[in-house]
Amino acid sequence: MRRDLTARQRQVLLLAANGNTNPQIAAWLDVTTQSVAEILSAAYRRLGATDRAQAVAIALAVGELGVHDIHIPDQQREAAA
Known part of the structure; x- marks a missing residue:
């Protein structure tokens, strides 16, 4: 049985999902x-x-984070166009 993330856990995981390091988040x-x-x-x-990557993937899959919460770096966005 899965327990929901706390608001703080979700906030920190979202910052991590967007490429921030622990020192940057701190x-x-x-x-x-x-x-x-x-x-x-x-x-x-x-x-x-x-680990971090698996946590982000699971959080996306179960709805703790939304795909629109993840920001694509400009370089990757331009390469995909």
Whole structure:
């Protein structure tokens, strides 16, 4: 049985999904990198994931994150056009 992510877990996972590193997320949210790592670890456990990429994939699949929440870098968008 899957448990929903907390609002903070969803926020941090979304920042990670958009290519931010733990130090960048920590600076953005004014918390420590250790706090970011702990929040992500808790999110992984709730989702049944073992790493960042799998957590994002599962979160997208179960509706915790929306595909429109993920921002495509301009370079990749131009290459696809």
